[in-house]
Amino acid sequence: MRIDIITIFPDYFTPLDLSLIGKARRSGLIDVRLHDLRRWTYDRHHTVDDTPYGGGPGMVMKPEPWGEALDEITADADAGTPRLILPTPSGLPFTQQDAVRLAKEPWLIFACGRYEGIDARVAVDAAQRMPVEELSIGDYVLNGGEVATLVIVEAISRLLPGVLGNVESITQDSFAPGTMDNLVEGPVYTKPPVWRGHEVPPILLSGHHAAIDRWRRDEALRKTARNRPDLIRRLDPESLDKRDREV
Numbered sequence: 094m095r096i097d098i099i100t101i102f103p104d105y106f107t108p109l110d111l112s113l114i115g116k117a118r119r120s121g122l123i124d125v126r127l128h129d130l131r132r133w134t135y136d137r138h139h140t141v142d143d144t145p146y147g148g149g150p151g152m153v154m155k156p157e158p159w160g161e162a163l164d165e166i167t168a169d170a171d172a173g174t175p176r177l178i179l180p181t182p183s184g185l186p187f188t189q190q191d192a193v194r195l196a197k198e199p200w201l202i203f204a205c206g207r208y209e210g211i212d213a214r215v216a217v218d219a220a221q222r223m224p225v226e227e228l229s230i231g232d233y234v235l236n237g238g239e240v241a242t243l244v245i246v247e248a249i250s251r252l253l254p255g256v257l258g259n260v261e262s263i264t265q266d267s268f269a270p271g272t273m274d275n276l277v278e279g280p281v282y283t284k285p286p287v288w289r290g291h292e293v294p295p296i297l298l299s300g301h302h303a304a305i306d307r308w309r310r311d312e313a314l315r316k317t318a319r320n321r322p323d324l325i326r327r328l329d330p331e332s333l334d335k336r337d338r339e340v
């Protein structure tokens with residue numbers, strides 16, 4: 094997968110040199126290319142923003158640098174057609190299902206907005222040449238799209254074949270499509286069996302894998318009901334067995 098990231102703060106993305114994603118980049122599994130938006134400005138101050146039409150506080154990112162940046166980056170005709178991702182608090186909620194869907198894309202471009210946002214015509218103009226998605230990582234205040242892009246890129250990249258050593262763990266993740274759809278993970282434990290008087294639940298030391306799987310699903314249902322009743326309401330009743338309904 095190719096990932097282009099356009100930002101005025103390229104240094105925000107040094108975490109993508111680390112750990113499993115850094116290893117995947119070095120092995121060629123993921124081709125991440127960072128672009129400083131100011132490269133497409135020509136005034137002395139490399140201006141990327143201006144006051145909003147209609148008045149109001151803050152500044153809006155000018156359309157011209159974005160238009161030229163996207164033109165140049167997408168001119169690479171051999172790479173196919175990219176999907177443009179615009180991280181924004183006003184976007185559709187980004188979910189694990191989106192991560193699974195986007196992990197199948199060959200080429201993603203992330204446009205990291207700052208200030209009050211990017212001139213709306215940038216998305217309209219880009220949509221004439223490629224699919225465009227506005228995605229939100231949650232309902233809180235951030236200063237821009239860089240942190241959200243890191244979140245989305247990590248959620249997608251870890252699903253790519255060869256990035257995670259233990260593919261099995263993906264299927265047991267919170268929200269993972271299939272058995273964990275709309276469920277969060279229950280508690281996890283490791284050695285020692287007793288720590289400061291706290292025992293590991295004996296079932297986990299029993300070696301009875303079917304019973305352990307059942308216990309883990311029970312705990313996932315209990316934790317989801319406690320912390321995310323909104324997800325419980327979304328559970329497909331058909332996906333619940335008799336035991337699930339008793340939990």
Ligand SMILES: Nc1ccc2ncsc2c1
Pocket residue numbers: 180181182228229230231232233234235236237238241
């Ligand atoms: N403030 C804020 C909240 C969510 C979000 N998602 C993508 S960019 C962004 C910015």
